[in-house]
Amino acid sequence: AQSVTQLGSHVSVSEGALVLLRCNYSSSVPPYLFWYVQYPNQGLQLLLKYTSAATLVKGINGFEAEFKKSETSFHLTKPSAHMSDAAEYFCAVTLRGSNYKLTFGKGTLLTVNP
Amino acid sequence: EAGVAQSPRYKIIEKRQSVAFWCNPISGHATLYWYQQILGQGPKLLIQFQNNGVVDDSQLPKDRFSAERLKGVDSTLKIQPAKLEDSAVYLCASSLDRNPDTQYFGPGTRLTVL
Numbered sequence: 183a184q185s186v187t188q189l190g191s192h193v194s195v196s197e198g199a200l201v202l203l204r205c206n207y208s209s210s211v212p213p214y215l216f217w218y219v220q221y222p223n224q225g226l227q228l229l230l231k232y233t234s235a236a237t238l239v240k241g242i243n244g245f246e247a248e249f250k251k252s253e254t255s256f257h258l259t260k261p262s263a264h265m266s267d268a269a270e271y272f273c274a275v276t277l278r279g280s281n282y283k284l285t286f287g288k289g290t291l292l293t294v295n296p
Numbered sequence: 297e298a299g300v301a302q303s304p305r306y307k308i309i310e311k312r313q314s315v316a317f318w319c320n321p322i323s324g325h326a327t328l329y330w331y332q333q334i335l336g337q338g339p340k341l342l343i344q345f346q347n348n349g350v351v352d353d354s355q356l357p358k359d360r361f362s363a364e365r366l367k368g369v370d371s372t373l374k375i376q377p378a379k380l381e382d383s384a385v386y387l388c389a390s391s392l393d394r395n396p397d398t399q400y401f402g403p404g405t406r407l408t409v410l
Contacts, residue, residue: 191336223403223404224403224404225387225389225401225402225403225404226387226389226401227401228399272338272339274338281344281351281352283341283344284339284341284399286338286339287338288337288338289336289337289338
């Protein structure tokens, strides 16, 4: 069975600072990994995905993530935080052959201070 | 292109009452998902439909939850009778095929059970 662990339920950064949201996965076979963002009272929006191609994945809104098999990690980064980045971020994993059932982490709430 | 529609957006009921949620996926999307998102947790898949057939309902509490997708288009999720622990946001998502990177989420229905 697959799982993801998001380190830090709440991350606070200053506007213009680096954003780093951590995600570690557990999987017996090569996984597909995703980052989603959820703004208040809205559904989830896909930020980026890793599906066994390039290990450095670029997504929307300037976010990127790097798949590191040796560290079983898929951390999300953005060089410079913007106020509009304040939201909850979820890491998710799925496996081929599992009906692509997504397993989500518990989420990390990002606060951006002016 | 219209997104995934859900109604109602909010619902407050007392325990032991019944409640139903409705979802209309994006036109042409064959796969439909219902997720439960409890406060402070990531979404958990309850049931997945492919057209009007069930693909995965392993995490659906079948003694009280039921779902249907007649005609392979819109879907209804029902809880009867509701318990306090059912308080959550119920998210509907759809995808054109089984690739999870194409899941589009609706805004959700926030259920409060008193």
